Amino acid sequence: MKKIYFFFLTVMAGAIILAATSKSASVRDGFVNGTPEIKSISALTFGTNGILFIGDSKSATVFAIDTKDTEKVEKASAVEIKQIDQKVAAALGTDVKNISFLDLAVNPLSKKIYCAVQLNDGTPVLLRIEGEKIVSVNLKDVGYSSMALANVPAEDAKDQRGRPLRVASISDMGFSDGKVFVSGLSNQEFSSTFRSISFPFTKQQEQASLEIYHAAHSQYETNSPIRTFTISEISGKKYLVASYTCTPLVLFPLDELKSGTHVKGRTVAEMGSGNSPLDIITLKKGGESFLLMANSSRPVFKVNYKSIEEFQGSLTTPVAESFATAGVNFVSLPVMNVLQMDKLDESQFILLQRKTNGDLDLWTAGDRYL
Amino acid sequence: MNKLIRTVGHISVQTFLISFSFLFTGCGPNNTQSTISILWRDNKAIGLSIPHSLVKESENTINKLQIRLIKPGERTAILGKYKIEEEQIVFESAVHLTRGFQYEVLWLDSLLAEIEIPIDESVIAPELLMVYPTQDTVPENLLKIFLHFSQPMVEGQSISHITLLKNGRDTLDGTFLDLQPELWNNESTVLTLWLDPGRIKRDLIPNRELGAPLIANESYTLHISPNWKSKEGKSLLIPYSKTFVTTLRDDESPVIENWNIVAPKSETTEPLEINFLEPLDYSLLNYAIRLADEQQKFIGGTIKLSLEEGRLHFTPNKLWKAGHYTLIIDGRLEDLAGNNLNRPFDRDLKLKEKQNPSKEIFESEFDIR
Known part of the structure; x- marks a missing residue:
């Protein structure tokens, strides 16, 4: 009996190990060891299992990097680094005027902060913040896979005119349910490209054409480009919540964004002029969800998802003009000049903020702001 | 040493x-x-x-x-x-x-x-070669300006190096969209600047609050600071400025039926000439128009723009052969105000019944004899 019991245990243990191995193998499917040719870092986002996605506009490619940073941390410790630009510049052996911060991303597993910085000559570098320490992330001889963005029409291959390739700058990236989402800005036409790419990468990527219906005015529609976005659940359904260069907050049902489809999003809020949205995140407090949006020339906005849900119902018909100017209610937080923002854990977020004294500080905001 | x-x-x-x-x-x-x-x-x-x-x-x-x-x-x-x-x-x-x-x-x-680490003495100062659109009269809803430099430039700092002056007096703020990352070509020599689309679009809050970035019948001067550095660390050789005046809003899509195609003679390499009757977007013109022969094969060649982006000259790599040709034009081709072949920059839904379905490509045919 003991033998049978032992055999059963062995089989079970084997099955568990096998399951664990195959699970980890599937996430890294198609990965090779080597040095990815990253020419620029436009956007960072994390997937599962410590996989970091790097959006490279210059090579029109998304790289998936195995950071091996997989130690799980439930509650993140607050991070605060004053004058982070000075510290990063010193760590890179250069002057603060010679660097710019490109993006921040938090590994949802380890809660470690990854930060992309660029020298004035365009050299990108990836850093990790560990407490007060700044370390460089090795991108040589790492496990990685990559996916070229299909933004060049196929017939270009036949064209011998040597035309310059169209540039589709990656404006933001996100990861949800095994898919990498990439929004793009074109240097040429005023248009919106939004791609959904299955991960592990296959040859397939879906590109939907998006259009905004300015419900608030019931009149105009445009192809304005997405600046930043998040994937959120609203009334039990997943939505792309996109913020635009011209009119900030627009909703698209995620299941409608399929290749070749033309989807009309609905504007739920316009949040001011002369402004470009920078980052959107979703946080929770006491069973409620909040959307936070950092802006180039406005404070950080906070929107309760409840009010988006409520507004959603009324958008099927054009709204009254008096209501239209308000859209969804939002609160301006007393936090200005935020350059980058990301979710640290469910109730904390990190901000890269230019203070009034000129310092660039990285700090953690808690649920007091929610 | x-x-x-x-x-x-x-x-x-x-x-x-x-x-x-x-x-x-x-x-x-x-x-x-x-x-x-x-x-x-x-x-x-x-x-x-x-x-x-x-x-x-x-x-x-x-x-x-x-x-x-x-x-x-x-x-x-x-x-x-x-x-x-x-x-x-x-x-x-x-x-x-x-x-x-x-x-x-x-x-x-x-x-x-x-x-x-020694300074590289061989590095020369960059120059601003061209500002597009090249013409000095633009519609008040001009959407894009392109700056073409002689060398790769430092990215991410354009807003601090570019000033727009109205009537030689008032400095305008918030005219250009502050985009990060900025829209540079791969070589970092051509920058696309967008005039704030939220202010151009009719009836959006930015448009209502601040009005359009440019107003018709005014004079504007674009100043480029000489402090802008190349990636090699050298500042622009000289300050640069360009003055233009504005005309009324353009809400009309370009109409290819109105274009005037001047066909070259066969057995020559004379350029094919296409007159658009209005200036079109510099950057899109460089890729949006192709030419195919009767067998639907694309013709290789080079293009040149003239008449302030109002005319395109296509010079073939090989001698023209007599026959029937098709211009294949990308539907995304825009004029200076962002109106593309399919639709104006912003479309009034009330007029929807008048709109044709969007097409990826438009065609125009001609013969070479």
Whole structure:
């Protein structure tokens, strides 16, 4: 009996190990060891299992990097680094005027902060913040896979005119349910490209054409480009919540964004002029969800998802003009000049903020702001 | 100053030693290199080579070495990798060392050397070659301006180097969209600037609050600061400015039926000429129009724009053959106000019944005799 019991245990243990191995193998499917040719870092986002996605506009490619940073941390410790630009510049052996911060991303597993910085000559570098320490992330001889963005029409291959390739700058990236989402800005036409790419990468990527219906005015529609976005659940359904260069907050049902489809999003809020949205995140407090949006020339906005849900119902018909100017209610937080923002854990977020004294500080905001 | 240049593999080694103290002189058994050298790759200082003779060998050699930027205030070790090789310890910095900056090499707390990364004297100043649109009359809802530089420029700083002046007096704020990352071509020589679309679009809140960025029948001057630097660190040779006047809003899509095509003669390489009757978007013109022969094969050639982007000349690589040709035009081709072939920049839904379905490509046919 003991033998049978032992055999059963062995089989079970084997099955568990096998399951664990195959699970980890599937996430890294198609990965090779080597040095990815990253020419620029436009956007960072994390997937599962410590996989970091790097959006490279210059090579029109998304790289998936195995950071091996997989130690799980439930509650993140607050991070605060004053004058982070000075510290990063010193760590890179250069002057603060010679660097710019490109993006921040938090590994949802380890809660470690990854930060992309660029020298004035365009050299990108990836850093990790560990407490007060700044370390460089090795991108040589790492496990990685990559996916070229299909933004060049196929017939270009036949064209011998040597035309310059169209540039589709990656404006933001996100990861949800095994898919990498990439929004793009074109240097040429005023248009919106939004791609959904299955991960592990296959040859397939879906590109939907998006259009905004300015419900608030019931009149105009445009192809304005997405600046930043998040994937959120609203009334039990997943939505792309996109913020635009011209009119900030627009909703698209995620299941409608399929290749070749033309989807009309609905504007739920316009949040001011002369402004470009920078980052959107979703946080929770006491069973409620909040959307936070950092802006180039406005404070950080906070929107309760409840009010988006409520507004959603009324958008099927054009709204009254008096209501239209308000859209969804939002609160301006007393936090200005935020350059980058990301979710640290469910109730904390990190901000890269230019203070009034000129310092660039990285700090953690808690649920007091929610 | 000692100067030594030699090549190790693909990396060239150059020694620039300002001062150093031989704390451990003579410790190394084979003292072939006695000074700290700069390692170069692609004209960039990628690290330093430190001869064993300068450091006392121990188990933790690497942990005792530190390279720091010489600057006022606190100095910290530069990020990078150390590798112990036969003759030297190689330090490869996380990013290349900056030209014109000085660095110190420390062994524990003692200074081994101070090294300056020399400025590249061969680097020339960049120039602004062209501002598009080239014409000096634009619609008040102009959407894009392109700046074409002679060299790759520092990205991410355009807003601080560009000023728009109205009637030579008032500086306008918030005219251009502050986009990060900015929209540069891959070579970082052409920047696309967008006039704030939220202010151009009718009835959006930015448009209602602030009005359009430009108003008809006014004069505007675009100033480019000479402080804008190339990626090589050189500032623009001279300040640059361009004045233009505005006309009424353009809400009409370009109509290809109105274009005037002047066909060349067969058995020549004379350019095909297409007159648009209005200036179109410089950047899109460079890729949106192609030419196919009767067998639907694309014709190779070069294009040139003239008449302030109002005319395109296509010169074939081979002699024209007599026959029927088709111009294949991308539906995304825009005029200066962002109205493309399919639709105006913003479309009034009330007029929807008048709109045709969007087409990816438009065609126009002609014969060469």
